Amino acid sequence: MxxxxxxxxxxxxxxxxxxxxxxxxxxxxxxxxxxxxxxxxxxxxxxxxxxxxxxxxxxxxxxxxxxxxxxxxxxxxxxxxxxxxxxxxxxxxxxxxxNPAQREVPITPEEAADELGITDPIKRQVFVSMTETLRQQRAENGDGRIAEN
Known part of the structure; x- marks a missing residue:
């Protein structure tokens, strides 16, 4: 039971x-x-x-x-x-x-911040900015590879 x-x-x-x-x-x-x-x-x-x-x-x-x-x-x-x-x-x-559910569309940095509970405006801005920078580096590398730093 x-x-x-x-x-x-x-x-x-x-x-x-x-x-x-x-x-x-x-x-x-x-x-x-x-x-x-x-x-x-x-x-x-x-x-x-x-x-x-x-x-x-x-x-x-x-x-x-x-x-x-x-x-x-x-x-x-x-x-x-x-x-x-x-x-x-x-x-x-x-x-x-x-078997975690796969997302059809990747979440935005803002949505990721929401899911992580980042509410402080300054920390949120830093998180979103860093995420955007990393996404841009990944796009510049091509083929979905993550940039080597």
């Missing part, structure tokens, strides 16, 4: 992540039954603290990126997939990162 985050995106819940992690560990031979030793063995294999592993499997851990990276490395799963499973990213956000 996914929930909406503050930006309205569908994200996995901590319970979803716990169920996903249990499936991943059991698929790799970790015995998660009481006294099965799987949690302890996974904690040792991954370098993640036993308490953190236990909390993740109970759906109680607010996981850190470092822990998720260790989990991905140990399970040999791309970090991006773990981030989706953990509810850090939605599938849609991951898709947007993997």
């Amino acid at each position: 996914e929930h909406k985050n503050s930006r309205g995106k569908d994200l996995a819940t901590p319970a979803d992540f716990a169920a996903w992690l249990k499936r991943q560990l059991e698929h790799r031979g970790y015995d998660l039954r009481p006294r099965g030793g799987g949690q302890t063995r996974f904690a040792e294999d991954s370098g993640i603290g036993a308490g953190t592993v236990s909390r993740m499997l109970r759906g109680q851990a607010a996981t850190e990126t470092r822990v998720l990276q260790m989990l991905a490395d140990t399970l040999q799963i791309p970090l991006a997939e773990v981030l989706v499973a953990a509810g850090v990213l939605s599938r849609g956000e991951l898709q947007n990162v993997r």
